[in-house]
Structure formats: C-alpha cells, structure tokens
Amino acid sequence: MASPDIPDDPELQFKIRLSIEEIVENIVRYAYENGSGFLEASTHVDNNTLYISFTDGGTPFNPLEKPDPDITLPAEKRSIGGLGIYLCKKLMDGVFYEFKDGCNVLTLIKNIANE
Numbered sequence: 001m002a003s004p005d006i007p008d009d010p011e012l013q014f015k016i017r018l019s020i021e022e023i024v025e026n027i028v029r030y031a032y033e034n035g036s037g038f039l040e041a042s043t044h045v046d047n048n049t050l051y052i053s054f055t056d057g058g059t060p061f062n063p064l065e066k067p068d069p070d071i072t073l074p075a076e077k078r079s080i081g082g083l084g085i086y087l088c089k090k091l092m093d094g095v096f097y098e099f100k101d102g103c104n105v106l107t108l109i110k111n112i113a114n115e
Helices: 010-030 083-091
Strands: 039-046 049-056 094-100 103-111
Touching: 010 039, 010 049, 010 083, 010 103, 083 094
Parallel strands: none
Antiparallel strands: 039 049, 049 103, 094 103
16 A cells, blocks of 8 residues: 555555455445446545545445354355455454435444554
C-alpha cells in the first residue's frame, strides 16, 4: 500500500487488501440487477484507526444479517455465498452496514497501530 498512514506491515496490508477485494467483488457482482451502477469508496485515518467505506445505489442488502458460513463443513456441503463477508469480519476490527439516503453503506474498521 502506498499510503504514509498505513504501516509498512505486509500482514496488515494483506488483511486490508483482501477485505477491500471481497467487498468490491460483492458489490460489482450482486448490487445491480442490470449490471450498471456506481460504487464509491472513501477512506480516512483517525487515532490509528482506518475507516474504509463503500457506498452503492444497488438493491438494499445488509450482508451482516446473513449467518456466518459453517467453515467446519466440507466445501461441497456448505451453502454458496457469505464467505467473503465472513473473511472481512475476521480480518477487520469492525464491519458495519447502514442504508442511508437510498444507498448501501458498508464500513470496514481496522486498528493500524501495532497490528
């Protein structure tokens, strides 16, 4: 990551990148029935905490309401879906959803001090 606010810690950077990839993939794949729409991402750092927010105008959907997948089951016995948001919940320190002003807003929170 090329940001002076993010420590040069490969493990931390991996967690952030993977979480971003999972959220963007889900929005691109599922938010818009006709395949076109918008996705806005914003970040800020406050007191060694990174906030990454994703806003889209797609179908209202709170991915946090979906139960976590049972990762103890073999892959062929698991339900499809939900693994990406599960990973984000495990890799980040917080994941929050709100439907605001007609948009889905998903925010990832990560403590970046001495991960």
